[in-house]
Amino acid sequence: MMHRDPNTLDLSQQKLCLASDLKFWPIHQRGELVYRIEIPKLHKFFRVGYEEYVLLSLLDGKTTLPQACGLAAAKLGKRAPTTSDATTIARWLIANELAHLPSVPSPSRTVKRSSDHGVLKSLGKWNPFWIKVPLAGSTLIIDRASRFMSALFCRAATLVGVLLIAAAMVVLASHWAEFSASSAALYLPGNWFGILVAWVVLKVVHEFAHAVACRRLGGEVYEAGMVFVLLAPLAYVDVSSCWRMNSRWARIAVASAGMYVELLIAAIAVFAWLAAPSDAARFLLFQVIVTAGVSTLLFNANVLMRFDGYFILADLIDVPNLAAEGSASVRRSLAWILTGKDSNQPTLGSWRQPFVLFYGIAAILWRVVVCTTLFMAASAMFSGAGIVIAMLGMGLWLGPPIKVIVDAIRRQLADGVFASLRPLLIGTGLLVAIGWLVIVCPVPTSIGAPAVVQFLPETVVRAQAAGFVRVIHVGDGENVKQGQVLLDLENHQLTNRLASMELTRQQNEIRLRQATEEHDSASEQLIRRNQISLDEQLMPLRRQVAALKVLAPRSGRVIAPMLSQRIGDYTEEGESMLIVAADTDKEIVAVIGQEVVEDSRSYLGQQIRILDAGGQSLRGRLERIEPRATDRLPSPAMAVTEGGSLAVRRADFGDNDAKEDVASMRLIEPAFRGRVSLHGKTAMEIPAGTRVTALLGYHAESLASRWKNRIRELWFQVQRAN
Incomplete structure (x- = not known):
């Protein structure tokens, strides 16, 4: 069955008949009586006001639209719909198959109907x-x-x-x-x-x-x-x-x-x-x-x-068709901008109308963001096939609105070139402006790098020799002087090896004296060469044995909260034992992402802002940025598992450092480390281990580029985690 476009019908003397399967019932909405209409077989619902319902009740297939308007005016007075309103209502009824001409059969609810956008x-x-x-x-x-x-x-x-x-x-x-x-x-x-x-x-x-x-x-x-x-x-x-x-x-x-x-x-x-x-x-x-x-x-x-x-x-908010009302409000506003024609606004109350307009704009922007994100996610996740899927999805999503726009342009051009000049110019300008803002316009945003306050590297006391902790001479928070004994380590294998080599050297000295007394030049030269070799081996061995007694490299305060529990622990050579530092011996270590590291380098040697968790602003100097990226955490406190902001993963099982949960965590994506020096007073005020944010200038990038890079980063994180 063919269905004519309601906009092409001349309804001035037409008789309309409501569909026979409609159901009506009254409800109170925003303090007013309105009627809901249901098409039971299609599970579709519509809403009309009381005045529109009175007009609809007069459409029996025998009464023309002007006659129905007259009868409604007799009952409602000034509240009755005008002839223009009645024509608009009639076209809406026909478009939604709520009414039909007497010469046309009642709409079929079981057969799928074609439309201009059927394909x-x-x-x-x-x-x-x-x-x-x-x-x-x-x-x-x-x-x-x-x-x-x-x-x-x-x-x-x-x-x-x-x-x-x-x-x-x-x-x-x-x-x-x-x-x-x-x-x-x-x-x-x-x-x-x-x-x-x-x-x-x-x-x-x-x-x-x-x-x-x-x-x-x-x-x-x-x-x-x-x-x-x-x-x-x-x-x-x-x-x-x-x-x-x-x-x-x-x-x-x-x-x-x-x-x-x-x-x-x-x-x-x-x-x-x-x-x-x-x-x-x-x-x-x-x-x-x-x-x-x-x-x-x-x-x-x-x-x-x-x-x-x-x-x-x-x-x-008592607006049943909020999405439709929002879209219609946006279309009316856009039509007013393009053509200057002010269409009739629905009665939504003093605050509902701007709210619905704002909602319509927000919903459109949200759909654009979601569909664009899905487009980029499909392209990244499914490689070549994903690009095909994404293009197909975007085409099917954009197809209907593009066709509506094309039809609107055709209707506008039908009114003449002069009448179409304003909407074409303004519309083109808006599209160009939106495209420029999204694709080209750089949007500067502050570079906030997660960071942590740490003591300077030279304040860390590391074991110079491997061994078991046997005696602890100091406690956490105790002030010590340079050269003071901090710990005693025990390594029988190392000390026995030194004693054995010392004995060998003594025996070698005895043989050397004997060769000298006997004037045996050949033996003397051989023994002297052995003596030199033994001395070369003994020097580092003596240093390692001496290092079993851990001394304070500088004066300061001992910082080692768990030190007393380390009795009997085995310590590897180079392992951190404790910290001896003054309150001013601190710096900030920032984790800088690969995408903003070049922008951050321009602030080397300059003062930067640092924000703590409470929003308090501090000052520091960006001294250097490490030349190579690393996936190691500067501090466990920065991991999301410890309340920080950095996403982490577990290191491979073959990693020698993966002995403890904290030590086995690695960054999902390698990052650069920036080191920020602190003024003495600032360093004294902020405790070590505090999580802060280092503001490293600004990064300018378009919205489209940000979306693309973000999706790429997420997919890269997935690949890294795999």
């Missing part, structure tokens, strides 16, 4: 960024699940659940350092399968919660299935029937049911995590907490996408 819409269903697959028999599964989950949504259970979630948040906050120590393992590819399984299972439970809540409050579930976002599976359910509910709080309850159940699971997992007997169980529960708690707040509570947070916000 694009059909292809759009297979956009790799968003593929929706309904599941057969899903309503039967939901019926069975409702029997078990319905009790979760009674008032008593909901109150207990909310209190449990609140208690879990308090407990998690008090154990945050311990909890965050597991985050480094999230970068390991071996753990991704478990995270994916937890994600899929929890999202299925999430959608079941929506369905059960909808059923409990009197709604119906028409469909359920899976949505694949860049091939990542997500579950979905169609609970559009909740729009039949007159209470907006009932609709909010349905929208928030999924997040409530996920947060409840996360809360239970928090308490189980505290009592878990093994590290494996604790990490499994950590995955559940992150997936059910953090991810559901970041994604499902996002009001800029049509997830749970969006529907909750729409009901809270």
